[in-house]
Amino acid sequence: MIFLTAVLMLHRYQAVQPVGLQSVRNRVLGVVWLSSYRLWDRPRVVHFESKLEQRVLFMLLAGNDVVDLWEQPRFVTYRDLSGQRKYHFFDFLVQFEDGQRVAIAVKPEKEVKRMRFMSELRYIREAISKDFADQVRLITNSDFTKAEALNAERYHDFRRHKDARWMPALETALESAALPMTVKQLADSLDLERDGFRAVVVGIYEGLLEADRTAPINAETLVMMGDRP
Structure with missing residues (x-):
């Protein structure tokens, strides 16, 4: 399991619950x-x-x-x-x-x-x-598929470690990228070393890219241009 860090109690709707509930x-x-x-x-x-x-x-x-x-x-x-x-x-x-x-x-x-x-x-x-x-x-x-849930969990973990260089590098690469291409091909073009894969996954969930989220997102996953302005 991927654990996400930092803390604040979630704001909740308050109600007096009946005894026994x-x-x-x-x-x-x-x-x-x-x-x-x-x-x-x-x-x-x-x-x-x-x-x-x-x-x-x-x-x-x-x-x-x-x-x-x-x-x-x-x-x-x-x-x-x-x-x-x-x-x-x-x-x-x-x-x-x-x-x-x-x-x-x-x-x-x-x-x-x-x-x-x-x-x-x-x-x-x-x-x-x-x-x-x-x-x-x-x-x-x-x-939903198990892969879909695990992809979302991975996104949250990657976002926790998000580097300020990721999105600018991805946006620049997309200006000339011949999509669709694989996650690996796009990640390699970002010059972010191991962070390239993480940047692409974050880009998928934040609208820069589109991909099939119901299957495991890996190096061979095909990505297309997203609908984010």
């Missing part, structure tokens, strides 16, 4: 330490409760359209088909550039099927107020 929901199984992330002017630490949540977290934060993110936001009260009052805790609340806030539930696909969670999610969605979220989204392990 708080001890269950506060089972923190892991922590991701994010330093100098582009969304925040100070380092933050984000808690997660499963490896699946961690992978989704990295992919969400790698999105260029994400403005802010809260983990384990306040619970939602709803009534199921039988009218029984229940509580649901979303795993993430994400705000996007267009102003939309999306409440995200992260669950293994097997659990979704076993619990018939899609039916339950319909009642949860109906109970959500607009001041909390505009949309609800379920993400399972079938919605």
Whole structure:
């Protein structure tokens, strides 16, 4: 696992949880330490409760359209088909550039099927107020590849060590580069030695380049021009 360093407790939505729920929901199984992330002017630490949540977290934060993110936001009260009052805790609340806030539930696909969670999610969605979220989204392990998650995690690690020379060197090279070409070909042209590969990966996630992120990004990955101005 790649560990990211520096610390600040994540700002969260606060809520008084019913007795019996708080001890269950506060089972923190892991922590991701994010330093100098582009969304925040100070380092933050984000808690997660499963490896699946961690992978989704990295992919969400790698999105260029994400403005802010809260983990384990306040619970939602709803009534199921039988009218029984229940509580649901979303795993993430994400705000996007267009102003939309999306409440995200992260669950293994097997659990979704076993619990018939899609039916339950319909009642949860109906109970959500607009001041909390505009949309609800379920993400399972079938919605992305393992390579996609590992690529996003690697991006965060490379970004932590980002050198001021990387992007100018990449922008200069792209002025005359005959794309598409492999990551290795482009990295070799940057004159950054071992940092060339890291610079290209960061360039992919920051919009200078495009590549298939669902497969492992390696020396043979083909890159094309991105849509960043």
